[in-house]
Amino acid sequence: MISTWSEWKRYPRAGRSENIEAPISPGIYEVRYAGTGALHSFDAxxxxxxxxxxLSVSSKSWFGRREAADVPxxxxxxxxxxTKADAKAAAERMIGRRETYISGAA
Known part of the structure; x- marks a missing residue:
């Protein structure tokens, strides 16, 4: 069984004591660039x-510090x-719909 999508939330930035609010269960996540809406990551x-x-969202320097300017x-x-099987099935349906939309829009 699949539930509904959560609202979009800002991804926590390093050094700001922010937390990720997400289920500790199987499911799907989608990460996008806030400014453009372009897809960053998606997975079941x-x-x-x-x-x-x-999820790796920034680069690290040679000295192990995160570069704030490189964090999107x-x-x-x-x-x-x-279950993870439900998540994979839902993700495959979503990918199929996106591909159909993009091929029809081109």
Missing amino acids: VDNVAQALAL DLEYRTCATT
């Missing part, structure tokens, strides 16, 4: 919160599912 995973926390302004939304 076992644990949405963990996947978003591990991102937003994310999530959709919880009962």
Whole structure:
């Protein structure tokens, strides 16, 4: 079973003590660039919160510090599912719809 999508939320920035608000369950996440709406990341995973926390959104310097200027302004939304199989099926349907829309719009 698939639930509904959450509202878009600003992706936490390093050093600001911000938290990711996401289900600790199977589901889908989508991350986009806030300014353009262009897709950054999309996946069906076992644990949405963990996947978003591990998502690499910035580069690191040789000394292990994050470069603030390289961090894009991102937003994310999530959709919880009962199982990872449900998440994968829903993600495949979404990808199919996007491909159909893009091929028809071209």
